[in-house]
Amino acid sequence: MAEIEEKVIMTPKSKTPTSTVLIVERKVIEAEPSDKTHVAGGDHTGIIINKEKIYENGVTEPCHAQLEFCVYLVSAVTGNHTREARALRFWFKPEVSLYDCPHEAQAFFRELVSPQDFPKDYVGFIKKIIKLMQNKYHQLKLLEVELRQEGTGTPPPAFIDDSIVNQTHISEQRVLDMIENAYPNPLSVEDFVTAGKWSKADVKDALESLEEKGLTRLMSDGIYVRQHSIDTQVVKQMPTLCSSRQPTIAVVTALYCEKQAVDAMMDNQETYVRYTTVGESNVYTLGTIGAHRVVTTKLPSVGRTREAMTAAGNTTTRLLGTFQKVDYVFLVGVGGGVPHYTDYAKHVRLGDVVVSTPAPDLQDKYVYIFCEKAERNNKGGWDYEVKPYKPADYLLQDLAVILASSNASWSHYVNDGLNRLKGVPGRWEPPEEATDRLCVDVGGGAFIEVSHPAPQGEKMRGPRVHCAPLAGGRAVSCAGEARAAFASHARALAYDCELDAVLDSVVGNCKDCFISIRGISDYRDGTRGKDWQPNAALAAAAVMKAIILALEPPTD
Numbered sequence: 001m002a003e004i005e006e007k008v009i010m011t012p013k014s015k016t017p018t019s020t021v022l023i024v025e026r027k028v029i030e031a032e033p034s035d036k037t038h039v040a041g042g043d044h045t046g047i048i049i050n051k052e053k054i055y056e057n058g059v060t061e062p063c064h065a066q067l068e069f070c071v072y073l074v075s076a077v078t079g080n081h082t083r084e085a086r087a088l089r090f091w092f093k094p095e096v097s098l099y100d101c102p103h104e105a106q107a108f109f110r111e112l113v114s115p116q117d118f119p120k121d122y123v124g125f126i127k128k129i130i131k132l133m134q135n136k137y138h139q140l141k142l143l144e145v146e147l148r149q150e151g152t153g154t155p156p157p158a159f160i161d162d163s164i165v166n167q168t169h170i171s172e173q174r175v176l177d178m179i180e181n182a183y184p185n186p187l188s189v190e191d192f193v194t195a196g197k198w199s200k201a202d203v204k205d206a207l208e209s210l211e212e213k214g215l216t217r218l219m220s221d222g223i224y225v226r227q228h229s230i231d232t233q234v235v236k237q238m239p240t241l242c243s244s245r246q247p248t249i250a251v252v253t254a255l256y257c258e259k260q261a262v263d264a265m266m267d268n269q270e271t272y273v274r275y276t277t278v279g280e281s282n283v284y285t286l287g288t289i290g291a292h293r294v295v296t297t298k299l300p301s302v303g304r305t306r307e308a309m310t311a312a313g314n315t316t317t318r319l320l321g322t323f324q325k326v327d328y329v330f331l332v333g334v335g336g337g338v339p340h341y342t343d344y345a346k347h348v349r350l351g352d353v354v355v356s357t358p359a360p361d362l363q364d365k366y367v368y369i370f371c372e373k374a375e376r377n378n379k380g381g382w383d384y385e386v387k388p389y390k391p392a393d394y395l396l397q398d399l400a401v402i403l404a405s406s407n408a409s410w411s412h413y414v415n416d417g418l419n420r421l422k423g424v425p426g427r428w429e430p431p432e433e434a435t436d437r438l439c440v441d442v443g444g445g446a447f448i449e450v451s452h453p454a455p456q457g458e459k460m461r462g463p464r465v466h467c468a469p470l471a472g473g474r475a476v477s478c479a480g481e482a483r484a485a486f487a488s489h490a491r492a493l494a495y496d497c498e499l500d501a502v503l504d505s506v507v508g509n510c511k512d513c514f515i516s517i518r519g520i521s522d523y524r525d526g527t528r529g530k531d532w533q534p535n536a537a538l539a540a541a542a543v544m545k546a547i548i549l550a551l552e553p554p555t556d
Contacts, residue, residue, distance in 0.1 A: 008134045010126070018149045024130055025142040044386040061464040062143070063089040064098065065105035065342040068451040069113075069440070070150075080152060086125075089144040096139045102343030108137050109341055110484060115443030122147070175206040179226050180256035184273055184283040185300040187225035198344075211493055215425065223277065226256065230273040238284065238322055246325040247286060247295040250464070250553050251332050251544065252316060252502055253537075257426055258333035259298040261537040263287070264417040264543040267296055280311050282318060289545055291553035295323050299502070316505035328396060328513045328551070329506050332544050333496040334526035334536045335470065335518025336477060338487040341440055344453040348466055348493050348520055350436040350532050354541045356388070356398040356516040357467040359491035365398060366390045368516055369490045371473035374482045377545045382485050384476075389503045392512035397467075399550045400515065404465040404545070411463070413542035426534040430463075435531060436525065441480040463539055470492035470516050472500055477525040494518045495525045517544050 012022040072081040090105045109134060113120075113192050128146070133140050168254045181188060194202040201512055203540065207224055210216040218226040251257040257280070263269060266287030273283045285296045297319050301308045337348035343399040348354060358365035366388035373385040391397070403410065421428045439447040470493035476482045486492070494517055506514050519536030522529030 006274070007039070007556065008130055010130060013144070013382070019181065020147045022126065022145045022222075023142065024133055024145065026133070026140070033323065035231050049181045061091065063099035064091040064092050064096075067105065067109060067341045067453065069341075070449045070451075083150045085146075085148045085150055085284055087144075087146040089146075091384075093139050093141045097470065102340070102346070104139065106139070106340060108140065110131060111136075112455055113440055113442050113448060115441055115480060118442040118446075135333075138210075170196060170202045170206060172206050172209055173485060175203065176210055176215060179210075179224060182300060183226045183256055183298060183400070184275065184281040184419040186219060186225045186277065186281065188223045191295065191401040191547060197357075203291060219275070221277070227276065228271065232273050232283075235272050235274055237274065238274075238282075241286075242459055243325070243499075244556065245293065246284075247293040247323050248325055249289075249292055249294045249328045249330065250319055250323060250326040251294060251296040251330045252299065252499075253296065253328040253333050254299045254321070254497060254499065255333055255537065256298065257534045258537040258540075259283075259285070259296060260421065260424060260426070261534070261541040262296050262544065263426075264420040264538070265289060265413065265541050266296070271317060280314055280318075282315065284322070290549045290553065292548055293554070294548070295319070295326070312499070312501040313505045316502045317509065320509045320511065322400035322503070326511065328548075329511050329515075330544050330548075331496075331499055331502060331514070331516040332537075332540050334521040334524050334529070334533050335496045336522050336524040336528075337520035338484070338493050338495070339523060340453065341438075341450050342453055344455045346493075347453050349452060349463075350520050350522070351430050351463045351536060351539060352466060352520045353539050354466045354468060354470060354518045355397075355404065355543065355547075356470040356518075357397040357400055358394070359469055362491060363387060364390075364467060365394075368472070368503060369492065370472045371471065371476045371490075374473075374479070374486060376467065382482065382489070383428070384486065386490075387500060389500075389507065391514050395551075396513050396547060399547050400517075400543075401467050403546055403550070404467045410546040411544045412467070413545045414538055415498075417538050417542060421538075427468050427531070428534045428538055430535045432533050438464075465543055466493050470518060472496045472498045472525070474498065494520060497525050497527050514546070 006026055007026055009027055011023045013023050015021070035496060042119070066087065068087045068320060071084050071086060073084055075079055088109065090101065090108070092101050092104060096104060099267040112128060117128070119128045129143065129145065132142060142487060148442070165209040173262045174196065175192060189200055189203050189207070192198060193200055195272060207216060211218060214542050216224050218224055244539070251262050263285050266289055269285055269287040271283065271285040273281065275281045281299055287294055299312050299315050303310055320491055335354060337350065337448055338351065339348060340346040358367055368389040370389075371384050372387065418428055436452070438450045440450055440490050442448055469490055469492045471477070471487060471490050472495060476486040477495040483495070496516065499516070503514070517540045518526065519538070519540035521532035521536035527534070
């Protein structure tokens with residue numbers, strides 16, 4: 001008599017000309033030979049394939065987790081793409097808690113679509129599912145696999161490498177982007193020629209056109225700056241402010257649209273700019289939010305170049321040195337979300353906001369963690385070199401948690417900002433929801449598109465505030481597997497564009513209360529999602545305003 005043991009069994013459930021449904025399940029049965037079954041041997045011992053549709057039990061209990069994604073099959077004959085939707089529905093053994101089911105399902109999916117051995121065809125896909133279930137995911141009781149052909153379709157766009165971006169032909173928008181990224185530093189024609197590999201004549205034509213549109217301004221010594229839509233005062237040094245006008249809150253932004261969004265939250269604005277061609281220029285906008293006096297600034301550049309890191313640190317140090325009554329520091333802008341494919345509660349979408357707070361299940365209460373290095377170890381995991389940051393006082397984080405967990409509305413601050421930004425270049429309203437495409441790199445330049453998990457019951461749709469650590473570091477933020485692994489390790493829900501130099505300055509200047517707020521504009525580090533950046537920055541600024549208004553008013 002055959003030995004009775006747990007087997008992994010694949011059984012056809014249904015089939016139409018355009019769809020197939022299979023069941024892969026664990027059962028303790030006798031593996032007896034039959035012309036209707038194939039009992040695998042060798043490396044595949046313990047696997048049984050039912051050749052005919054004999055699955056009749058059905059599953060009445062709702063699945064514990066599910067996800068859908070699309071692949072684009074390429075015809076070897078015609079080269080045409082056929083879009084195929086694939087759905088996975090998971091049922092786990094009773095010992096797996098309902099809280100852990102989405103986590104286990106996501107881990108299974110990430111391993112299934114790993115770029116290291118992504119199955120390129122139907123047979124390989126089913127085989128990998130069976131082997132994962134047999135060898136690793138022993139708590140997975142039953143998996144329903146549905147495959148539906150949906151006709152021809154356009155594959156999702158691949159992420160564009162920096163090297164390709166740098167080869168982009170000149171356009172007014174590209175020139176304007178460079179001016180805005182460098183602001184408040186001015187740029188010369190030679191700067192554009194060097195950075196963009198463009199001709200001097202083309203650069204001059206673009207700059208003249210932008211100047212005619214009121215977007216740039218030629219300064220007396222042949223350099224260009226961004227033309228403000230609000231009044232600015234060009235100064236050689238910041239005017240001295242009396243004690244009653246000194247700001248107690250400082251806001252640091254990195255992108256031009258981020259500063260515009262933050263400034264739209266303030267009243268009684270005054271902007272001062274000090275331009276220099278040596279070192280860093282400075283821009284400060286003073287204003288009020290409720291009873292609080294606020295100063296905002298913009299970093300001239302960000303990144304891992306020595307110049308960018310020095311500039312970010314110097315700008316922050318100069319800000320805190322100039323305005324010495326600052327008690328609270330906000331880093332406000334865009335970021336890249338960390339999606340969850342099976343759990344809506346943990347999923348971060350474009351337009352959402354992530355606020356830097358400590359992870360409740362970690363002893364180390366950092367709110368931001370920078371990864372300097374990530375390497376594979378010989379156990380198949382990752383080793384990291386990190387710099388964690390935590391404030392001495394978690395007041396701002398506590399207010400953020402209250403905001404996120406209550407029904408307190410911050411969306412009307414977005415609407416106020418939209419009204420104030422009317423006529424200001426940029427699409428401040430949210431883009432179409434269909435543009436929020438969740439793509440997963442499966443290697444070889446190929447991507448699959450994953451459906452967003454749906455909210456259960458009456459859960460709110462629309463932008464949400466999430467409280468979690470933020471992460472940074474190009475070693476992980478732009479690398480598919482490393483990105484997901486480090487986010488899970490650090491409990492991070494978003495990545496930023498490497499603002500550790502700013503936090504080094506904040507901590508070095510003994511500012512006890514600081515917080516970072518990121519509106520989600522892409523699924524990288526916030527720098528790629530140009531279409532979503534203005535609206536995401538506005539959402540982050542609105543959450544900032546809600547937190548500031550929850551602070552006790554200053555006493556002087």
